[in-house]
Amino acid sequence: MTEQAKRPTPPGFPSHGADELPAVTVDTANATLRTPDGFLGDRASSTAFRAILAEWRERLKEVDKxxxxxxxxxxxxxxRQLDHLLAEGDPEHAGLVHGIVEEFAQSFATVIKRLLKLKEWQGTERIVIGGGMRGSRVGELAIGRAAMLLKGEEIAIDLVPIRHDPDEAGMIGATQLAPPWIFLGHDALLAVDIGGSNIRTGLVRPHLKKASDLSAACLWDSAIWRHRDDKPNREAAIDRLIEMLQEMLRKAEKRDLAVAPFIGIGCPGHIEADGSIAHGAQNLPGNWESDRFNLPARLHAALPKIGGHDTVVVMHNDAVVQGLSQVPWMGDVKHWGVLTIGTGLGNARFTNRKG
Structure with missing residues (x-):
């Protein structure tokens, strides 16, 4: 049994990877769509988009040299370069980008159709699209085109871009991993967003006095480390993450911000209740799925107290956490989901518990 399992989250806090969260029920997360050729979701990732771009470059070189x-x-x-070509490039170059967007949108729509056939996804009314690609005009066009393709097949589903910058949403969503009362009397909380290319840490201000539903929550400060470039082993990556969190606390202290004794983490993979990762962490540096590794326990050991109070660490799937940032604006539907277009395609489906 891991150290984190011996020290469960306190009463009132969800366990790691919990289905029942304060505002929503997580119906499913990290669903995989298998085909004879591999995972269908791989066709709707930023990696797939780049593969389409590479294929078209080869085609053009054969014809135009x-x-x-x-x-x-x-x-x-x-x-940004693709956005520039789309907006200001010559007609052929703009047409190239349009063609790539169309091809990707076709694949994206196919993935969504397959996803909606899953039992846990049936009845979904809206899907929020996040991830790195959403943060560009090219990505927004791909989302819009996929939405039109689905409507053309009479599939009633709203596809909406995530409201926040995707890089910020993955940390702002951490506010939904804890009961709001823990933020009373505090100015900020620590959040961690772990991805296949980057690790981000941030100080999120919940601003409960401005909006009790956490709709005013925002990122106050953050740091990013592109671990894919450095290719560290797992232990070096965790050491760097701890240093980043400690630096966030130092910044908060300099500005006299009271930080809540809570760390919310979004991490790829299927997160078990004890904080271990069952599968899906293959893009992270080293083996994060080892039975002897527990990220929440490691962070708790490094930061056992914040502001003189025992630290609570809660970890969930990264797509879930990014989706949770949108909870305040999903009150007009009951069943909704999130897709994050990044190194892979993250996904989660929610049912609102309130309203």
């Missing part, structure tokens, strides 16, 4: 992006490697072609 020229690559519109020159010798730039795939990872050097950013979303």
């Amino acid at each position: 020229e690559d519109p992006f020159g010798d730039a490697p795939p990872e050097a072609i950013g979303r």
Whole structure:
């Protein structure tokens, strides 16, 4: 039994990866859609988008003997560059981007149709789209085009871009992992967003006095580490994460911010109640699925107290946490979900417990 299992979360707090959260029930998360060729969700990720772009570059070089992006490697072609080509590039280059968006949107719509056939996803009224691609005009067009394709097949579902910057939503959602009373008398909380390429830490201000439903919650400060570039082992990654959290606390102290004794974590994979990761963490540095590794326990050991109070650490799937940032605006529907287009395609389906 892990150390975290010996020290369960206090009464009133959800367990790690819990189905029942203060505002919603998590009907399912991290659903996998298998096909003979692999995982269907892999066709609707940022990796898939780049693969489509690479294929079109090869096609054009065969015909024109020229690559519109020159010798730039795939990872050097950013979303802003594609947005610029779409808006101000010559007609052929803009048409290229349009074609890539169309091809990706077709795949995205196919994935959504398959997802909606799953028992846990039936009856979904709205899907929030997050992840890195949502933060670009190209990504927004792909979402809009997929929505039109679904409506063309008479599939009644709303696809809406996530309201926050996706990089911030993954931390703001941590406010929904704890009962609101823990934030009373405090100015901020620590949040962690772990992804296949980056690890982010932040100080989130819940602003309960402004809005009791947490709709005014915002990111006060944050730090990002692109671990994919450094290729650390697991232990080095955890040490760096702890340093980032300690730096956030130092910044809060300098500004006289009272930090709640709570750390909310979004992490890829299926999160067990004891804080271990059953599967789905293959893109993280090292083996995070080991029976001997427990991230919440490691962070608690490093930061046992915050502001003189015992620290509570709660971890959930990263797509779940990003989706939770949208809870205040989902009151007009009962069943809704989130898809995060990143290194992979994260997903979660919720049922509101209030309203």
